[in-house]
Amino acid sequence: MSSRLVIVANRVPNPKDRGATAGGLAVALHDAVAQREAMWFGWSGQTAEATAERPAEVVQGRLTYATLDLGREAYTRYYQGFANAVLWPTLHYRLGLARFQREDYIGYRAVNAAFAAALAPLLRPGDLVWTHDFHLFPFGRELRRLGCTQRQGFFLHVPFPPFGLFCALPRAEELLADLAAYDVIGVQTEDDAANLRGALEAVGQGEAARRVAAFPVGIDADAFLRLAERALSRVETRRFEQSLVGRALVMGVDRLDYTKGLPQRFAGYAQLLARFTTNRGRATYLQVTPVSRGDVAQYRSLRRELDEWAGRINGQYAEPDWVPLRYMTRPVQRPVLAGFMRLARVGLVTPLRDGMNLVAKEYVAAQNPADPGVLVLSRFAGAAPSMPGALLVNPLDPDEIAESLDAALSMPREERVARWQANRPAVWEASARAWSQSFLAALEG
Ligand code: ADP
Numbered sequence: 001m002s003s004r005l006v007i008v009a010n011r012v013p014n015p016k017d018r019g020a021t022a023g024g025l026a027v028a029l030h031d032a033v034a035q036r037e038a039m040w041f042g043w044s045g046q047t048a049e050a051t052a053e054r055p056a057e058v059v060q061g062r063l064t065y066a067t068l069d070l071g072r073e074a075y076t077r078y079y080q081g082f083a084n085a086v087l088w089p090t091l092h093y094r095l096g097l098a099r100f101q102r103e104d105y106i107g108y109r110a111v112n113a114a115f116a117a118a119l120a121p122l123l124r125p126g127d128l129v130w131t132h133d134f135h136l137f138p139f140g141r142e143l144r145r146l147g148c149t150q151r152q153g154f155f156l157h158v159p160f161p162p163f164g165l166f167c168a169l170p171r172a173e174e175l176l177a178d179l180a181a182y183d184v185i186g187v188q189t190e191d192d193a194a195n196l197r198g199a200l201e202a203v204g205q206g207e208a209a210r211r212v213a214a215f216p217v218g219i220d221a222d223a224f225l226r227l228a229e230r231a232l233s234r235v236e237t238r239r240f241e242q243s244l245v246g247r248a249l250v251m252g253v254d255r256l257d258y259t260k261g262l263p264q265r266f267a268g269y270a271q272l273l274a275r276f277t278t279n280r281g282r283a284t285y286l287q288v289t290p291v292s293r294g295d296v297a298q299y300r301s302l303r304r305e306l307d308e309w310a311g312r313i314n315g316q317y318a319e320p321d322w323v324p325l326r327y328m329t330r331p332v333q334r335p336v337l338a339g340f341m342r343l344a345r346v347g348l349v350t351p352l353r354d355g356m357n358l359v360a361k362e363y364v365a366a367q368n369p370a371d372p373g374v375l376v377l378s379r380f381a382g383a384a385p386s387m388p389g390a391l392l393v394n395p396l397d398p399d400e401i402a403e404s405l406d407a408a409l410s411m412p413r414e415e416r417v418a419r420w421q422a423n424r425p426a427v428w429e430a431s432a433r434a435w436s437q438s439f440l441a442a443l444e445g
Contacts (some may be wrong), residue, residue: 003126004037005440006150008119010083010135012042012067015058024358025132025157028217032436039064041119047075051114055122068118070111077107079135084296087134090169091158092259092353097298100170109138116142123148128443131182133157141181153184153443155215158355159382160192163199173203180208184442186215188355188382215439216386217356218431221365224338228366231339241343247322248409250285251344253337253359254351255292256329258302261352261378261395262289266309266325268350268393268401273317273324275399276406281322283409285348286340290331303329341366345373346408349381350395356382360390364420364427372420374408376401386430389422 013026032038044056044067051074055066070079081104089097116139123129123143129152131139140152166172176199179185185208187193193214200209231237250269254260269285289306293299310327317324332340341347347363360375360383367373377383377390384392391404411419 002036003128003444004039004124005032006039006041006119006123006127006129007033007132008115008129008136008139009040009042009132010079011045012040012065014045015060015065027220028432029436030220031433032440033063037062039066039122041066041122042115043067043079044069046070047072051111053114053118055118066119066122068115074107074111074114077104078111080293080296082108083135084293085298086169087137088158089258090166091134091156091161093159093161093165094258094353095165095168097258098169102170105171112136112138113142115139116146116148119143120146120148123150125150128440129153130155130439130443137175138178141178144181151443151445152182153186153439154179154182155186155439156192156196156355157188157217159189159353160187160196160199162195163202166195166199167202172199176200176203176205176208180205183211183445184439185212186439186442187212188214188216189385190214191385192355192382213442215435215442216382216430217358217435218433219358219361219365219427220432221361221428224362224365227335228338228342231335232342234336234339236336237339237343240340244284244343247282247284248345249340249343250283250346250348250405250409251340251363252285252287252289252348252350253341253362254287254289254349256289256299256303256306257292258298259351259353260289261350262287262302263305263309264352264395264398265348265350265401266306266313267398268405269325269348270309270313270316271398271402272405273313275402279406279409280317280324281319283324283345283405284322284326285324286326286328286344288328288332288337288340291329338362338366342368346405347373347375347377348401348405349375350378350393350401351381352378352395354378354381354383360387361427364423367420369420370417371413372416374411374416374419375423376404376408383426386426387423389419 046069048069051071052068058065085099197209349360375390378395379392
């Protein structure tokens with residue numbers, strides 16, 4: 001019998017969200033959780049007067065959800081403050097956006113300690129504990145302080161920058177010592193692994209550096225392909241396709257986040273229309289970008305900037321019967337998105353920095369193998385090294401984005417098929433299942 005798997009994450013999926021509505025991590029861990037007794041442990045997504053001491057539990061067969069409400073002060077300091085306003089920008093190489101305040105750091109550590117104290121009494125001797133992402137660097141060491149000796153793994157979903165950048169973060173050394181408490185330390189790419197090893201070695205944690213390995217996260221490509229194929233008969237997809245009146249679709253799907261390179265991407269599309277004029281009236285760009293973290297100041301100003309770009313592009317280039325850019329900040333359901341991706345001649349994915357970027361993999365999975373679209377991909381996405389068929393761009397260079405868009409929009413079918421074939425292994429073989437299996441194999445030792 002395999003040991004129980006305890007998954008610790010900032011956000012625990014809602015037990016009611018299954019299948020198509022489930023979020024990324026829940027989808028990626030679906031198989032791992034289905035095959036053994038398991039527990040999800042973490043934040044409920046709700047705030048309360050004070051952080052709960054004992055988790056609320058929901059049991060569904062062999063799966064338990066144990067969640068804690070966060071105190072309002074803890075939410076501000078731990079979640080909005082240190083995790084989202086310091087670690088998120090720093091780990092994405094954006095030191096200039098980090099807003100360090102010592103009280104936030106103290107709050108971050110306090111929440112990690114409180115979460116560990118709430119989980120410790122629920123742990124059994126043979127459990128495997130798998131902790132996720134930058135919200136929880138100190139969690140494993142806090143469990144160890146409470147005497148928990150279970151095998152513990154950590155996976156970082158976002159990039160890890162070179163030490164020269166990371167060490168500018170106040171308390172960088174303490175955070176690296178936190179990571180050293182885990183038995184397996186997973187990151188997305190070989191570059192991230194080299195950076196993290198370098199950082200651990202630089203602070204005298206050379207032994208922990210040997211426990212770092214890359215486990216590229218993936219998707220369930222067959223399931224996404226089925227979703228995309230089925231979407232073709234949905235009324236939303238058919239109406240959308242009719243609205244294109246035969247124009248080639250360029251599509252972008254991202255959370256509204258400054259790591260996604262959206263202003264530069266809009267500038268790239270504007271350059272396409274300015275320089276490669278045959279595309280005017282022939283292409284339509286749909287960007288779906290639901291607002292996230294709307295309560296953080298930097299996200300509000302990004303939103304204004306994108307509103308301006310969209311207005312400027314459409315004001316300058318629109319015709320009475322053609323809108324060059326369709327920009328949406330409302331969320332779109334996953335099955336509908338899958339159908340739109342299937343229709344898109346170009347998937348435009350240009351983050352300035354991204355741990356992996358699952359949208360790139362979803363776009364490839366959704367294509368018709370006989371007549372696929374072209375992926376235009378940032379070379380700073382974790383997915384880039386495994387996508388030899390993509391047109392790689394520097395996301396900071398709008399001219400290069402425009403040139404690649406023009407190449408993609410005029411690419412003959414044989415070349416599109418060959419490029420799609422070259423991307424296929426990264427999507428079907430480096431799958432969600434392969435990711436969780438290989439990490440768990442390492443964790444089981
Ligand atoms: P991140 O985790 O930074 O948001 P990823 O590309 O790795 O970036 O993962 C994003 C996930 O969220 C993908 O599965 C994608 O399909 C989904 N997603 C992104 N934008 C939307 C949207 N507008 N509506 C629904 N799902 C979205």
